[in-house]
């Protein structure tokens with residue numbers, strides 16, 4: 001996730017901004033930059049790489065004086081990580097300079113218009129388009145920066161936290177927020193701007209957090225002026241006195257990155273379908289698919305290669321693709337696929353799924369598939385990662401950096417992307433009527449709110465976790481779309497709490513695992529209303545008669561299972577194929593709480609790495 005830092009006051013801006021960027025490194029990034037104004041000239045330095053690289057480059061390249069400046073750590077969404085695409089960005093005149101965290105969805109159409117008006121662009125970023133739109137508005141409307149920013153932002157669609165200043169008016173910085181965080185530190189004759197309070201907490205604990213669609217004109221010697229971007233209404237700054245320490249700020253006030261990332265899922269899913277799921281227009285826009293639709297439509301099968309949680313997302317995709325798009329799918333562990341001399345032809349499409357984009361087995365599987373003529377499509381979370389560069393095309397999940405080793409938001413955003421692809425192919429193949437397709441788009445757009453609802457079960461899940469935290473074994477059962485969720489729930493528990501856990505298709509119990517059931521065996525059963533519900537209820541009864549302890553994940557309002565299970569956790573109702581996006585939530589929370597209660601290192605579990613870049 002990008003990080004922004006800014007300063008205007010009486011001190012030297014450089015050390016404050018540089019240290020502030022270091023404080024934001026935890027957010028994950030691939031490049032960094034800084035712009036300073038020394039009273040006459042703006043000096044700008046930026047680079048692909050780490051803040052340390054920026055420090056070395058700045059200190060050898062530009063004067064470091066000036067009490068006005070902005071800095072940025074970039075997590076690439078548009079344009080690969082390189083020096084030119086790094087922020088800050090100048091406007092064409094060189095008067096304005098901007099930093100931005102977010103995504104401008106309609107930047108291409110704006111860029112086309114600006115090019116017609118003679119603007120030129122160095123980078124591939126949406127941010128450089130935004131700063132030149134602001135410049136064009138400022139010139140055409142003959143208004144000051146603050147007003148130009150407001151008019152420009154009413155023309156863009158997307159998410160942003162921006163800071164921008166004009167060297168012609170160096171006593172102010174203008175900031176604005178929609179969908180990405182932005183905090184203003186209020187000092188004595190000085191102001192700080194940042195994505196969170198960590199860059200300025202040592203200078204002041206008085207902060208204003210902008211609300212969505214709010215902007216502020218921060219002028220030295222004046223009170224900050226807040227206004228609503230849409231209707232110019234004055235907003236009144238609510239100054240908060242922060243009690244957080246640095247570590248708490250990095251985790252957003254959560255005890256662990258994993259819990260923070262579990263709670264980020266509504267936003268992460270929304271960011272992943274942002275600009276792709278166009279419900280009003282009744283379409284799904286994915287350039288990586290649009291440009292290769294022929295290959296997918298003519299594929300004799302789709303082979304999915306992945307590892308771990310990403311493999312579980314692939315299993316969900318198998319159900320979705322075959323159920324909705326009627327395309328044959330095989331899901332392969334990349335580590336097996338790469339060595340078993342698989343039959344691959346040019347009629348195959350391979351989808352490689354990887355959060356990190358660096359998993360060695362998956363990378364090797366991709367290379368093998370390409371050598372044998374298959375078209376390979378990547379679903380990654382890290383822009384410019386090895387897998388993203390190795391595949392023929394792809395689509396990024398916009399989950400933001402996932403710091404916790406245990407994948408959570410990666411899983412749900414991967415399923416989101418794979419659902420978009422399956423729906424798009426189903427529509428292209430004529431498997432869906434317009435109305436049915438629109439129903440699906442609408443329900444997918446409702447998912448972030450339903451995930452938020454599922455998260456409300458957290459207090460109940462914590463109580464249940466306390467009951468089972470000392471278990472030595474655990475079984476997870478699911479049918480249909482929820483069978484992969486059972487596998488994923490078991491993986492979550494074993495990798496962070498070190499309890500042995502297994503996931504099974506519920507119907508498979510009678511072929512052996514039911515021998516394990518006794519009063520010491522907790523069994524988590526996903527028993528949502530959609531898909532073989534009555535059969536799962538029968539499985540629950542079989543477990544109950546053998547004294548197994550039953551934790552059931554049910555559709556809200558289901559009282560039938562409540563009478564059978566020892567514990568019931570509700571999730572909202574949704575379409576059968578979208579159920580995994582909800583049923584996985586309580587399982588993530590359950591594994592998290594049990595691990596915490598067992599004193600495990602939740603974010604860095606023993607023996608595990610976040611990205612397995614070796615065999």
Ligand code: AGP
Pocket residue numbers: 307308309310353354355356357358359362405406407408495610611612
């Ligand atoms: C899941 O919680 C683990 N972090 C692990 O299984 C992970 O999913 C696997 O290593 C694949 O990683 P990738 O998605 O980055 O390729």
